[in-house]
Amino acid sequence: MTLRDKAWSPYAARILIGLLQIPAFLLIETALGTSSSYVTIAAHIAAFADTSVGKMDYFAKHMYGAKNLWQVAMVIGIVVGAFASMKMSGARRQTISPVWNRAVGFRSLSSRAPMAFAGGFIMVLGARIADGCTTGHGISGVAQLALGSTVAVTAMFAGAIATALLMKRV
Amino acid sequence: MNILFAVILGLAMGAVFGIALEKSRVFEPGTIVSQMQLRTFLMLKVFLTAVVTGLVVLAVLNGAWGVKMFPKALVWQADIVGGMLLGVGISIAGACPGTVFAQIGAGYRDAWFTVTGGILGAMTFGYLEPALRPIMLSGGPGKLTLDQVAHIPFWAFALAVAAALAGVLAVVERFKPWREEAGPDFDGLAALASRPERSTPASLSSASA
Numbered sequence: 001m002t003l004r005d006k007a008w009s010p011y012a013a014r015i016l017i018g019l020l021q022i023p024a025f026l027l028i029e030t031a032l033g034t035s036s037s038y039v040t041i042a043a044h045i046a047a048f049a050d051t052s053v054g055k056m057d058y059f060a061k062h063m064y065g066a067k068n069l070w071q072v073a074m075v076i077g078i079v080v081g082a083f084a085s086m087k088m089s090g091a092r093r094q095t096i097s098p099v100w101n102r103a104v105g106f107r108s109l110s111s112r113a114p115m116a117f118a119g120g121f122i123m124v125l126g127a128r129i130a131d132g133c134t135t136g137h138g139i140s141g142v143a144q145l146a147l148g149s150t151v152a153v154t155a156m157f158a159g160a161i162a163t164a165l166l167m168k169r170v
Numbered sequence: 171m172n173i174l175f176a177v178i179l180g181l182a183m184g185a186v187f188g189i190a191l192e193k194s195r196v197f198e199p200g201t202i203v204s205q206m207q208l209r210t211f212l213m214l215k216v217f218l219t220a221v222v223t224g225l226v227v228l229a230v231l232n233g234a235w236g237v238k239m240f241p242k243a244l245v246w247q248a249d250i251v252g253g254m255l256l257g258v259g260i261s262i263a264g265a266c267p268g269t270v271f272a273q274i275g276a277g278y279r280d281a282w283f284t285v286t287g288g289i290l291g292a293m294t295f296g297y298l299e300p301a302l303r304p305i306m307l308s309g310g311p312g313k314l315t316l317d318q319v320a321h322i323p324f325w326a327f328a329l330a331v332a333a334a335l336a337g338v339l340a341v342v343e344r345f346k347p348w349r350e351e352a353g354p355d356f357d358g359l360a361a362l363a364s365r366p367e368r369s370t371p372a373s374l375s376s377a378s379a
Contacts, residue, residue, distance in 0.1 A: 005193065006356045010216040010348050011339075013194030018223020020183055025231060027179060031240045034268035038292035046293050058299040066176035073177040075271045077184015078191065082275025085192035091356055093277035099200035099264065099359055100280075109279055116263060116280040120270070120287025121294075123259025127267050128295040129302070130252025131242055134266040137253070138217060141242055143224025145316040145327060148244030152253035157206075159257025164206030167261075170359060 003084075006091040021140065028070050031144065033136030034078075035127040036062060037071040103167040130155075188272050197272035199264025201351075201358030206261050211342050212351040212358060218335050225332040233325025243313045247306040263287075 001008050017032075024032045043059040053059045062068050086092055100106040106115065127133040130152045132141060138156070141149020191197045196216040205213035231237040260266055263284045265273055270288070273281035299307070317327040353359045 003189070007195050007349075007352045008190075008193035010194045010196065010212060011219045013190040013196075014216045014219035015223045016190040017187060018220045018227060020187060021224050021227050022231070023179065023183060025228075025237055025240075028176065029238070029240075034266075034271075035292075038267065038288050039296060042289045042293035042296060045289065046296070053296075056296065056300070059296045062296075066173050069173055070176040070180040073180025074184035074187065075268070077181040077186075078188035078268065078271035079184075079275040080181070081185035081188020081190075082192040082197065082272035083188070084185070084275075085189040086276045089193075091192075091276070093273075093357075095277075095279045097199040097264065097278060097357055098355075099198075099203050099357070102359070103203055112280045113283045116283040117287035119259050119261075119263025119265070120284035121259070121291040122255055122287075123263050123265075123284075124267055124288035124291035125295050126252045126255025126257070126259055128252070128292055129307070130249050130256055131245075131307075133256060133268065134217070134260070135268045137242065139220045139224055140240075142221050143228055143328075144239050144241040145225075145324065145331065146241035146244070147314040147316060147319065148242050148249050148310075150316070151244065151246070152249040152256075155250045155253025156257040156260070159254035160202075160206045160261045161208065161257070163258045163261035164203050167203065167207070170200065170204050170207060170209065 003088040006089045017139070018143075021143070028067060030067055031136065031140035033071065033132060033140060034075055035124060035133035035136060036068070037075045038124045039128065040068045040072050099170050102170040103164075105168075126156075126159075184271075187268075188275055191269055191272040192276055195352050195356055195358055197265070197269040197276065198356075198358035199273070199278070200353065202260060202264050202266075202269075204358055204360075210351045210358065210360070211346050212348060215339060215342060215348060218339055222332045222335050222339070225328040225335075229325040229328040229332070233323070233328075239315075239324070241313045241315050243310060245307060245310040251306065 001012055021032055024030055039062040043053055043063045047053045095109050096112045100112050106112040137149040137152040194216050195201055196213055201212050204210040232239055265284055270281050270284045317324045
């Protein structure tokens with residue numbers, strides 16, 4: 001199991017992610033999560049055009065402070081870490097995954113881009129309504145035995161399975 | 171909390187997170203879609219392994235040192251409606267809000283559109299939040315956890331759930347070994363008997379589209 005491998009056992013890889021809860025709980029005093037970073041970024045972008053954003057509670061509480069900037073730094077770190085890992089193993093990815101040709105017949109970035117955009121929009125809108133995503137509710141919430149997270153994760157799998165079954169078999 | 175320290179810590183934790191996501195292949199759209207079509211179980215394995223590790227870590231941190239927990243509140247409408255939308259989005263995007271950043275790092279260009287859509291989704295939610303709060307984001311029993319409902323200490327319940335999930339993982343792995351599920355090109359797609367020739371990479375066809 002070295003950085004040059006194209007794949008690690010999913011167990012090894014994810015034990016590493018589970019262990020990231022230690023610095024999150026002890027140093028940042030929060031559970032691991034990624035979807036509120038979208039709100040932080042969105043709030044700063046919206047603030048360019050709309051000066052009232054800073055007065056809106058939901059945006060305002062996500063704009064500044066260590067916890068918010070920590071999470072934005074973490075998602076940037078994910079890009080860097082995945083890039084470095086890909087460089088070392090040589091598993092560079094093509095423009096879009098071949099799964100989109102199999103599932104919906106899309107072979108080009110221009111046909112796939114609107115679908116990716118719509119997927120991202122629905123995904124983060126849903127995550128913010130549920131107050132968490134696969135990381136925040138799924139990994140952190142279920143690990144804390146939170147009832148709300150268990151409900152949200154069950155609904156998430158239901159929605160995802162129903163949608164994927166509408167696509168062609170991959 | 172010193173902001174500079176938080177940012178440096180975030181970058182470092184993100185780098186570890188990104189390496190682990192890339193090596194586990196769970197960031198692959200092929201892994202997500204084939205999991206949701208119940209054809210492979212790599213995503214479930216990766217997900218449950220992280221849950222089991224988290225359970226054990228928190229059982230120790232909370233049980234031995236009383237480290238504070240941060241469970242989210244149970245709000246039925248928000249958890250069900252939001253969770254389902256999240257799931258629909260995950261299958262269409264072929265990503266989760268966190269793994270899409272690993273897709274960018276690994277070279278998938280459509281991931282930039284997913285992130286842009288996600289930022290717009292967050293912005294839309296920020297503007298709708300005051301209107302949604304009274305009808306679906308509030309109420310409910312609050313920060314309820316299973317150990318409270320069952321009146322069992324967190325550490326004991328957490329370790330029991332961790333053991334049960336580890337058992338599930340062992341059974342799934344026996345029938346679906348992860349090396350086969352990652353696929354010949356590590357993209358989460360099994361080789362097809364009639365697999366289309368890969369001599370036309372997506373990068374070429376996108377130039378002509």
